[in-house]
Amino acid sequence: MYMEKELTIQEIAKLTGLSVHTLRYYERIGLLDHVARTNSGYRKYSDADRAWIEFLNRLRATGMTIRKMQQFADLRRKGSATIHERRVILEEHQAEVRMRLLELQSNLESIEHKIVHYKELEEDELATK
Amino acid sequence: MYMEKELTIQEIAKLTGLSVHTLRYYERIGLLDHVARTNSGYRKYSDADRAWIEFLNRLRATGMTIRKMQQFADLRRKGSATIHERRVILEEHQAEVRMRLLELQSNLESIEHKIVHYKELEEDELATK
DNA sequence: GTATACCTTTGAGCGCGCTCAAAGGCAAGC
DNA sequence: GCTTGCCTTTGAGCGCGCTCAAAGGTATAC
Known part of the structure; x- marks a missing residue:
């Protein structure tokens, strides 16, 4: 069975180029769904989280505003x-x-x-x- | 003899796409040399001013920061x-x-x-x- | 001569996208 | 069990590039 690697906030920061501050900020404003936590409350990012963050990065790099990305994320949540x-x-x-x-x-x-x-x-x- | 048309701040704003606020701001921060005035203190823009503003617009449109543009403007002033x-x-x-x-x-x-x-x-x- | 619509300057305020500070909890090494 | 360095949340602060407000002067129409 394929085991998904769970990443710490430091690891995902390094991989995506976002700062840990920005990762927490994006979650707070609803760009990222509530990220899974360990027993002690630490964030653990899935591969799906990573893919989504990388897509957000492309939207941002092409100049999409955060407000627009929020709209998009809201729609995504609705299925x-x-x-x-x-x-x-x-x-x-x-x-x-x-x-x-x-x-x-x-x-x-x-x-x-x-x-x-x-x-x-x-x-x-x-x-x- | 070729007479240069002198433009009011409204006219130059319309031509360059900058707001009158921004035109005054650019002058204040040294992006524009001190613009000529009428007797009553109103700004009058020359064709040279216009060409420079349009060049600044291209620098800005390509993402140059104001700080960099200031450096450039300072060098330009030095001849x-x-x-x-x-x-x-x-x-x-x-x-x-x-x-x-x-x-x-x-x-x-x-x-x-x-x-x-x-x-x-x-x-x-x-x-x- | 007065209304209205512009102009001036200086300094404050704003929206964006982060970025950081404070206060406290958790994990691993010695 | 204590140190070191991470993690958490909430709210404040910051740099950029304007944008506007206040207080007052000027130009044109009537």
Whole structure:
């Protein structure tokens, strides 16, 4: 039988890149379901917890606000009846991220032009010395 | 002779997308050089001001912090002797933005996979009804 | 000349996403 | 059994990037 490894808060922090403070904070605000505890009250994280945290990390890394992630987590708690609603949220988010990517690329290009301009100025500087 | 149009704070706000509050704030913290005034003390923005603000906007849109922008603005005030230093800052920023772009694309792909997964779940749901 | 709609400055306040402090309990080593 | 270093909860604090409030001056219309 496959035994799931249970992780301490330190271990899950290391694996997910979140701080232990942030892990407790995310639980407090409902981003994570109430995490299982040992007899003495210490948190123990399951592989499912880990997968969910890593998904939250991707939402966060793409700029989703905590409020939106809370909405998503709430729907998830309600079960499979909310799958469509969750997909809609992700699709809206996807569209936003794609737009931001385009803008980012466009702004990056402008900055790259500026860099070229500075290079030319530096070369002129050298030429007249 | 080409006459430069001088713009009121409202006009420059509309053109650059910054609020009038933010324009005054940027000036206070040294992102903008002291802007010219009318006799009665009202700000009047030049085309050069406008170009600089639009450049700041691109730095901001690509995630440069205000502190970094202040450094850049300080170098700019010191004149052409700092061109090389400014280029270095922009190149470092460029590298960071490129990395963030890659991460963003990778995270977006994961989210897109999740969307596909949700679609499949929805179809299964329909099939069993 | 007065209403109203702008402008000025300075300093305070806010929303976000954490981050930390306080006070106390638990686990493992010696 | 005591030390060291972890864990718990609750509530306060912080840094960032604005955003607004207060108090007062100015410009234009009527």
